[in-house]
Amino acid sequence: MSHAITRLPDEQLAPMIARYAAAVRERRRHSLIAAAVVAVCIVLAGWMGEVRPSVLIAHSGRLTDYFSAIVPTLRWDSLGADLAEWYWNLDGWLKLLLDTLLIAYLGTLLGGIGAFLLCFLASANLVRNPFIRLSARRFLEFCRTVPELVFALLFVVAFGLGAMPGVLALAIHTMGSLGKLFAEVVENIDMKPVEGATAAGASWPQTVRFAVVPQVASNFASYGLLRFEINVREASIMGFVGAGGIGQDLVEAIRKFYYSDVSAILLLIIATVMIIDLVTEQVRHRLLGLEGRR
Numbered sequence: 001m002s003h004a005i006t007r008l009p010d011e012q013l014a015p016m017i018a019r020y021a022a023a024v025r026e027r028r029r030h031s032l033i034a035a036a037v038v039a040v041c042i043v044l045a046g047w048m049g050e051v052r053p054s055v056l057i058a059h060s061g062r063l064t065d066y067f068s069a070i071v072p073t074l075r076w077d078s079l080g081a082d083l084a085e086w087y088w089n090l091d092g093w094l095k096l097l098l099d100t101l102l103i104a105y106l107g108t109l110l111g112g113i114g115a116f117l118l119c120f121l122a123s124a125n126l127v128r129n130p131f132i133r134l135s136a137r138r139f140l141e142f143c144r145t146v147p148e149l150v151f152a153l154l155f156v157v158a159f160g161l162g163a164m165p166g167v168l169a170l171a172i173h174t175m176g177s178l179g180k181l182f183a184e185v186v187e188n189i190d191m192k193p194v195e196g197a198t199a200a201g202a203s204w205p206q207t208v209r210f211a212v213v214p215q216v217a218s219n220f221a222s223y224g225l226l227r228f229e230i231n232v233r234e235a236s237i238m239g240f241v242g243a244g245g246i247g248q249d250l251v252e253a254i255r256k257f258y259y260s261d262v263s264a265i266l267l268l269i270i271a272t273v274m275i276i277d278l279v280t281e282q283v284r285h286r287l288l289g290l291e292g293r294r
Contacts, residue, residue, distance in 0.1 A: 070263040087264050100245035103166045104231040111174025112224045119182030120208050143176025148234050152243040163244035170231050181223045189215045218287045225280040232276055236269050
């Protein structure tokens with residue numbers, strides 16, 4: 001069966017085409033203005049930051065020279081001996097790497113507990129008192145605004161060198177970051193179970209326990225695992241300020257120009273982070289998949 005194509009009269013079609021063309025020109029003009037603003041901002045940022053492309057190009061070879069220097073010489077006929085010489089301190093580095101993982105784990109655990117306790121107080125749909133809600137939000141903002149290395153330096157001064165300053169620094173920053181993410185998850189829950197629990201006479205803690213937590217548990221676990229991935233990388237550089245972990249040996253090797261040690265430690269860190277990322281990614285996908293099938 002053939003269908004006839006209806007064509008509007010020219011006197012009706014012409015104004016519509018004109019309006020469409022005007023809308024396209026307006027959108028194009030807005031895009032050009034936005035691009036010009038971004039370009040101006042980039043130029044101003046480069047000028048204020050004293051970014052000099054000529055210097056960057058002139059000295060870019062130093063970076064490649066450094067990476068060439070840290071790559072060890074491996075010969076096929078003596079590969080075993082060369083690898084043994086390259087990883088001469090493998091046992092010690094693995095122990096420090098384990099310390100780094102434990103620092104990240106404890107920092108994530110303590111920070112996650114704090115974020116879990118505070119996120120409900122920072123949620124607008126659960127707390128109507130603006131003083132409590134805003135106080136919780138400002139505290140979480142403070143925790144995530146100050147960099148981990150700054151907290152680590154303060155705790156190193158207070159408690160001395162070791163793993164504890166790194167754990168505390170990661171815990172505080174993790175609490176601020178996860179607290180914001182957790183609060184956003186809570187604010188997007190279905191409020192019908194909350195209203196039902198409140199109508200049944202449940203207290204506020206009971207409402208949170210039985211009406212809110214079951215809805216957000218899988219997302220909380222997913223964000224917690226994601227934060228653990230980030231904290232493993234952050235814990236690797238905590239040793240730069242004496243806060244424990246393998247970063248302390250890494251910065252010492254960099255300062256003393258132990259080139260082969262630098263590459264050996266970097267490869268250990270990269271391999272560990274890759275393995276953790278792959279494992280936690282699979283776990284997070286399973287958690288989100290279970291949430292989607294509910």
